[in-house]
Amino acid sequence: MRGCVQISSAITALLALMLFSATAALAEPPQRVVSVNLCTDQLALGLAAPGQLISVSRLSQDPASSVMVAAAQALPANGSGAEEVFLLSPDLVLAGTFTSPDTVRALRNLGVKVKVFAPARSLAEIPVLLAQMGKALGREAEADLQIKNFRAALAKLVDAPSVRPRAALYYANSYTTGTGTLAGSILKAAGFDNIATEYGLKAGGTLPLEQLILSQPDVIITGRDYPGQARAENNLTHPALRALDHTRIAPTLSDRDWICGTPQVLDAVRAMRKLRLSLEAE
Amino acid sequence: MRLAGILIALVAVLFTVSLISGYSNTSMADSLAALIRDNGTPLSVVMREIRLPRALLAMMIGISLGLSGAAMQGYLRNPLAEPGLIGVSGAAALGAVLAIQSGFALSYALALPLSALGMAVLAVLAILFLAGPRGSSITLILAGIAISALAGALTSLVLNLSPNPFAAAEIVFWMMGSLADRSFQHVWLALPFMVVGWALLLSLGRGLDALTLGEDAAEAMGMRMTRMRLVLILGIAASVGAATAVAGVIGFVGLIVPHLLRGIVGARPSVLLWASALGGAAMVLAADIAVRELFPTRDLKLGVLMAMIGAPLFLHLIYKTRKEMA
Numbered sequence A: 001m002r003g004c005v006q007i008s009s010a011i012t013a014l015l016a017l018m019l020f021s022a023t024a025a026l027a028e029p030p031q032r033v034v035s036v037n038l039c040t041d042q043l044a045l046g047l048a049a050p051g052q053l054i055s056v057s058r059l060s061q062d063p064a065s066s067v068m069v070a071a072a073q074a075l076p077a078n079g080s081g082a083e084e085v086f087l088l089s090p091d092l093v094l095a096g097t098f099t100s101p102d103t104v105r106a107l108r109n110l111g112v113k114v115k116v117f118a119p120a121r122s123l124a125e126i127p128v129l130l131a132q133m134g135k136a137l138g139r140e141a142e143a144d145l146q147i148k149n150f151r152a153a154l155a156k157l158v159d160a161p162s163v164r165p166r167a168a169l170y171y172a173n174s175y176t177t178g179t180g181t182l183a184g185s186i187l188k189a190a191g192f193d194n195i196a197t198e199y200g201l202k203a204g205g206t207l208p209l210e211q212l213i214l215s216q217p218d219v220i221i222t223g224r225d226y227p228g229q230a231r232a233e234n235n236l237t238h239p240a241l242r243a244l245d246h247t248r249i250a251p252t253l254s255d256r257d258w259i260c261g262t263p264q265v266l267d268a269v270r271a272m273r274k275l276r277l278s279l280e281a282e
Numbered sequence B: 001m002r003l004a005g006i007l008i009a010l011v012a013v014l015f016t017v018s019l020i021s022g023y024s025n026t027s028m029a030d031s032l033a034a035l036i037r038d039n040g041t042p043l044s045v046v047m048r049e050i051r052l053p054r055a056l057l058a059m060m061i062g063i064s065l066g067l068s069g070a071a072m073q074g075y076l077r078n079p080l081a082e083p084g085l086i087g088v089s090g091a092a093a094l095g096a097v098l099a100i101q102s103g104f105a106l107s108y109a110l111a112l113p114l115s116a117l118g119m120a121v122l123a124v125l126a127i128l129f130l131a132g133p134r135g136s137s138i139t140l141i142l143a144g145i146a147i148s149a150l151a152g153a154l155t156s157l158v159l160n161l162s163p164n165p166f167a168a169a170e171i172v173f174w175m176m177g178s179l180a181d182r183s184f185q186h187v188w189l190a191l192p193f194m195v196v197g198w199a200l201l202l203s204l205g206r207g208l209d210a211l212t213l214g215e216d217a218a219e220a221m222g223m224r225m226t227r228m229r230l231v232l233i234l235g236i237a238a239s240v241g242a243a244t245a246v247a248g249v250i251g252f253v254g255l256i257v258p259h260l261l262r263g264i265v266g267a268r269p270s271v272l273l274w275a276s277a278l279g280g281a282a283m284v285l286a287a288d289i290a291v292r293e294l295f296p297t298r299d300l301k302l303g304v305l306m307a308m309i310g311a312p313l314f315l316h317l318i319y320k321t322r323k324e325m326a
Helices: A002-027 A038-047 A069-073 A082-087 A101-109 A125-137 A140-157 A182-189 A195-199 A209-215 A231-237 A265-281 B002-020 B028-036 B042-076 B088-101 B111-131 B137-161 B167-176 B184-202 B205-211 B215-220 B225-247 B253-265 B269-294 B302-320
Strands: A033-035 A053-057 A092-096 A114-117 A166-170 A219-222 A248-250
Touching: A033 A038, A038 A053, A038 A069, A038 A092, A038 A114, A038 A125, A038 A140, A082 A101, A092 A101, A092 A125, A101 A114, A114 A125, A125 A140, A140 A265, A166 A182, A166 A195, A166 A209, A182 A265, A195 A209, A209 B042, A219 A265, A231 B167, B002 B028, B002 B042, B002 B269, B028 B042, B042 B184, B042 B205, B042 B225, B042 B253, B042 B269, B088 B111, B088 B137, B088 B167, B088 B225, B111 B137, B111 B184, B111 B225, B137 B167, B167 B302, B184 B225, B184 B269, B205 B215, B205 B269, B215 B225, B253 B269, B253 B302, B269 B302
Parallel strands: A033 A053, A033 A092, A092 A114, A166 A219, A219 A248
Antiparallel strands: none
16 A cells, blocks of 8 residues: 555656656747648648758658658658657657547657647638647747738639639549538639538538539539549549539649648649639630 | 239339439439430439449349349258358459459459459359358358458458558448449449359259259259359359449348248249349349438448348248258
8 A cells, every 4th residue: 555655656756747847848949849640740841940840740751642742751751650759759749630549648648748730621720720830839930921921822812703613522432521621611712612512511521423413513623533443432433424514524633732721722722713714714 | 924024013113213212302204204315404414324324233233143042042952042141242342352452453344343253253162162062051151151251351451451541441332232323334344244144043943943853863854963063153153243343242132032032932943043033133122222212321331231131031041940050
């Protein structure tokens, strides 16, 4: 019994020590930052001071998913596992809300500071994320500059078109996303109406192929084709999609610009705006 | 003959209902008009490119599975034999997955059904080898469990190793089967193999009738057992292989349908063959209508529904044959 008490008081002392060093670390910017999520990778790559970020997740080195491949490849990649991340002895770990909760818990139990970022659900949330990341890295000034540039560039791209074409976002497994998502927000900013709204799909959900055809959108924007084969992607090549007379199938737009709430989504808005102007010209 | 009329009428009705089942609330007359005459509307596209191939596939797959079940039960003289339960469908799915994931199916369209057929042949051979021509139910089922488990594990392995993030989720489709969003490409791919398979299996009628008197009697009547076995293997592999390659494993059809019809046609395998073919078509059409009407946006797998009907029946059959198995 006494042994137990001794151990528990030792643990308390240890915890207090850890807490103290953690608060001490808060005061000055972190020096060894590891990111384990594609989106925090890219936000951090854009904001971190040279040498501050020491590892990014493997996905950010994949040209199909990441818009910052070159910068990411300059750093060692991690597989987002608690063990290998801990061995890098980071003083801050950047994770997403979709990072496995077990990983986050394990790292926190080991005394590592983990900051969790929610994914962006709209263009308006991107400045918020930039500010959060700037604060976490102690790079507030850079974040403010990027926020200003982002707002200015976005304002230039958004206009009020007289006609808003009806567009459908159509991914593998007949999945679509609505206005409550980053993709929906990009679509709206580029001057399109989203047909998911007509079916009450705000966040997203299944848009059966039949429903898609019957709603006759002006343009169908399909998701990217992943390597390898999957029946889930068969719907993107179904002959019925090509049988509609008045519907344009947009050339596959690169997914990587759409995934993460970083200033690079402006490229997606730009590409979609170009598509809308080309529809108008027809 | 009256039974044939009733079954054909049932298939025709279910085929029509299948054509008008879907997500849209258009009237039956509009839908059928748009099917018959391409009037340039999106409804025409839906009817011709989505619903018609789906209904045709349901019918074709039903014929294949019903026929295979009846033929296999006749040959093995065992009411528990069924392509899904004894692993033939599972092996065919493995063949299809291998063809798709290796990229073979892309470079050469026929690679998909051929590969499924090849694996199905292997599975039937393994079953016949393990259970023997007159194997007891217990060996038949145990051999089937082993082959199903192996084929299922290998299918999962191949899909898990795929670089495609959606491939692993596909395991459900291959194990449970679905007809969602299939197209005419799939109809044309499967039909030639199925027709050959149906012809082979239907030709077995007389031989299976003779076999009810025992192998010696059948041979005395001029039936050549080795030839019969070969025709059976190829017929089942071609029909089940093609069906599985386009729709995944749909189990229990070949078990339920012959069981339901056996009481009506009596113990005559030759009649049971074509009756089960028609009955199978009706069953799969009905199941495919049900999955769309019950959960329109959920893509409920056909195999789920079939198992809910089939598994209790399977338990019932095991209970009935438990004396033999003990």
